[in-house]
Amino acid sequence: MTAASLDVVAVGNAIVDIIAAADDALIDAEGLTKGGMQLVDAARADVLYGKMGTAHEISGGSAANTIAGMAALGRKCGFIGQVADDQFGKVFSHDIRAIGVDFTTPMRGEEPPTAQCLIFVTPDGQRTMNTFLGASQYLPARALDKVMIERAAVLYLEGYLWDPEEPRAAMREAIAIAKNAGRKVAFTLSDNFVISRHGDDFRALLNAGDIDILFANEGEICTLMDTEDFEAAVAAAAPLAQTLVVTRSEKGAIAIQNGVRAEVAAEPVDKVVDTTGAGDLFAAGFLAGQAEGRSLADSLIMGSVCAAEIISHYGPRPEADLKALVAARLG
């Protein structure tokens, strides 16, 4: 096994977020599940866009946000994801390359267009996401950059991308490539509904020892372990991965690594503007902390610092200097 020249390479959805403020009445009227992510087709996306106020467009995608955060923290990263040959595809490609991330996946044709996520942000800062997967759902296994995966210490996968068939097959192959090269695999569960659709797959991966680092939030780990008792879920999940990281919003986060448990409080935030990307940036901070050789607790704190930054403004990509924020908090 050669030394890794990249810290993390992620396989994820390549999405442009379309973000707008919305009131709770709209969420109700459209029958949306507040705080969740639902997949929508082009027609439904058009309807929802029509109901949306003036929006901002910002590159998104769960794993891509994590990679962007890690790059902002100075780590060397790669990203694999499928965009179309259109304006949003150029926007996504530009934004991820502009922060120094290796992104070599070839564009697909013009149709379907690059994935878009319509995000309604309510006054409480909660985000409700409606994703039109477009080109992203056609990431083929042949588009995987095998050498890039072999070069990275950690392969990071997002559960959201488990829904469509082609990327699911691609991620299975990516796991095989990483494992074969002696690399670690990190996986984020993404969303309760994703687990309800694919929990059997995720549990099988864990039982097979294919996932070294598992990221989840409180609800997700309970859903995965089929219990409403948080501590029971954690106790059941921890032995299945070398490292288990569970975020609990304002209650902070815990990690269990090889049987050792660390727990941190949430970092203070003046005002929660938009929670989009909170979990993604938590993962970024945690993985960067681990790559820097920090303790489990300090890695959690790095995750909390990054999550606190991202929820203090609109959009899932860092705006403040994350390195400086971490240095101010941890030295």
Add this chain to the structure above:
Amino acid sequence: MTAASLDVVAVGNAIVDIIAAADDALIDAEGLTKGGMQLVDAARADVLYGKMGTAHEISGGSAANTIAGMAALGRKCGFIGQVADDQFGKVFSHDIRAIGVDFTTPMRGEEPPTAQCLIFVTPDGQRTMNTFLGASQYLPARALDKVMIERAAVLYLEGYLWDPEEPRAAMREAIAIAKNAGRKVAFTLSDNFVISRHGDDFRALLNAGDIDILFANEGEICTLMDTEDFEAAVAAAAPLAQTLVVTRSEKGAIAIQNGVRAEVAAEPVDKVVDTTGAGDLFAAGFLAGQAEGRSLADSLIMGSVCAAEIISHYGPRPEADLKALVAARLG
């Protein structure tokens, strides 16, 4: 002359802004004129985009920003501008309609694409704009919504759009339609370089009595009147229009209307984040104040309140509740 059912209809560039933070070294290295707007072709836009960091996309366009601000203040407005049939065209169309503005100009084909403005925002909050006009420069006179222009109390035109030939002809025709319907014409000079290219045209319009309300900043009015003496420029320009409005950044603003002068200080701003759209939103507040029947001084204050809001965040479209801000300031 029938009563106007719209307050303002604008003819302007239909642009999506691509906004990123940048340091002064980049502005220098690329030979950009800080604080200015320069037109770029597709190849140069690609080069500049490649040098840009992670960006946000937000609908822009000078007159369109003004109209968006007026709509946010509760005025009834229309907009005329040319987008292409592409993703940015959909973004622009959505954002302006989402705030209740009448926008009926048909999309053009796919090429050239919708206009884009690459905006580098330096740490001092100054914005340096590089505009690829794309479809916007092909607004034909036949795309003018004559009935919409006749319905509006004020026709508002942006100097930026005087550069390309087709929209220039369209704006001349729009002036004729408005004048014929007994409506007022407002014109914003937009930029010093625009005046250096088209000052003769602008002076001719003023001398012909075609412009009732003229918007300029300090530098622009001096350039137009060919003097470095601000008061001399104002004295020379004031008789040429019923209303002259001149913004002076942190020095406030003045207006002269039928020989009566009003002057206001700038509204306080905690931190200037991005000056993009400051003049556009000043015009929005001023025109809305006039439409509400407010005094000249109070209309200037409304302009200042709107400008202060827009420079306190990234992007040229209002994020706070402008009506509430005005109510808090003026009642």
